[in-house]
Amino acid sequence: MDLTDSEILHEFRFLKVFKDGRVEKISWPPVKIPPSDDPTTGVRSKDVVISNEPEVSARIFLPKLPDPTHTFPLVLYMHGGGFAMMSAFTPHYDRHARLLAAESTSIVVSVEYRLAPEHPIPACYDDAWDVLRWVAAHSTRDGAEPWLNDHADFSRVFVGGDSSGGNMAHTLAYRVGTIGLPGVKLVGAFMAHPYFGGVEEDDKIWMYMCPTNSGFDDPRMKPPVEDLAVIGCERVLMFVAGNDPMREPGRAYYERLKKSGWNGSVEIVENIGQDPTNENAVALVKKIVDFINQK
Template sequence: MESPSTEIAHKFAMFRVYKDGRIEKFIPTHKIPPSTDPTTGVQSKDVIISTEPNISARLFLPKIHDPTRKLPVLFYVHGGGFCIESAFSPGYHNHLVTLAAEANVIAVSIEYGLFPDHPIPACYEDSWAGLKWMAAHAEGNGPDPWLNDHADFSKVYIAGDSAGANIGHTMAVRVGSMGLPGVKVVGLVLVHAYFGGDEKDDAMWLYMCPTNKGSEDPRIKPPAEDLAILGCEKVLMFMAEKDKFVRVGEWYCDELKKSGWKGSLEIIKHLGENHVFHLFNSDCENALHLVQKFASFINQA
């Protein structure tokens, strides 16, 4: 057998591409099963949304104290540069457990297709399919009893971090342009969002998306017309001072204000912190503050 090529054709932050077409990711993705958290009582389980393509999600249900009270819904999109990480990763599982408990929300954490097995735009299409699957429970007759019995679809929030924040933005644009019957998306939470601007990261995104429209592709550089129709009433933007994406986060906020969008924008910047610090150091003061602000944003009247 012919040995694999060792010549590198492309090298990006998350993976390298060899001249024979092989792709080697630098960071493995670990997954853990759903469980009941002994400290908070938050339960989790995995559901299948579609088999062709293969789309699933992890659902998180906080401890129910009053069965007659419906709870807000959080649709969460994990980060990972569109090519690594998972809704089932330990960091994201634990983060969603914490959010579900702190905000008292039902969370749907989407497991979307990753490059290279699923090149972009699979991540956007899979997430949209997941959002529509969630919305199918609005009349109380969807496939999942947790959502049927406990979800308040007049209080839906879309959120994500890094690449997931980018995807979450696109979901809010689609809600604004196409609607989501039976659902009211109240807010959008963007944590350390990627919206282009870094030449190397942009080159990686363009490589992962064979049908791209160049560096001005609206999915990585949202135009004013997309920002103006965001399908939510309010946006919470988290930034970290030492994050290389902090400048594009500031750009996004400035463009959103100028776009004509009628909602309210809240910006929180954590000083001295780097990209997705809350996933790597979840017990630090700023990570706890991030979760508290996230929860209060959801529970504001």
């Protein structure tokens, strides 16, 4: 190898980009596990292919059925990882989605979206939107996936995620509000320690991974008031953490949303910064479950 090929062109907090085009990420590649049925909770899971080109898939979790015709709320979940790492199929995201399905008695669709910088942003946003539209196509009860045809309540749909996934949940709610999503009522969005700009090092990574960015005020990174005013859900739940650099941008999002003229309700919760997918994050998960089950 030419020594110049090993020259580092960009070095960020969790990835390096070399002159020859190689990308090195921390904690890479992620450990993935197959879907499985849980005899303890009765939650079943399967993987589905949404698209082959581009390659997008999801893992669906179905709670225990009280009867063959029962319907459940549906949650579309986007994992975190700085838009560049992790997977819906890692052990802790599999466990988190399974727990949400069991505790909230909801169908959870966990999105396996394309990662940056190999697939530059906005690929991840587009993939999440494509999966949500794929879900909505089942509202006529003749879609490709029987679990959704038979058991999803399309009048009770939620989007959620942590870190970068929380940012993506906002983007989905914004698209629903501006484009619409026939057959589906998006009730709420929940965001655990979401990324909304305001941290210079992370913002530089995001802009590198999104070549079409419009700078530090890009609306996908830092949603403006006019975008918040039209998000297409009734309720928003946010978690911020006192020791998290994303805390203040998260609180700023909350304040802008309250003042935007949006006619929904928003709640913000401060916690100690525990990873929402940690098996000890009991209070955080319970709050999300209560949010989903709120009448």
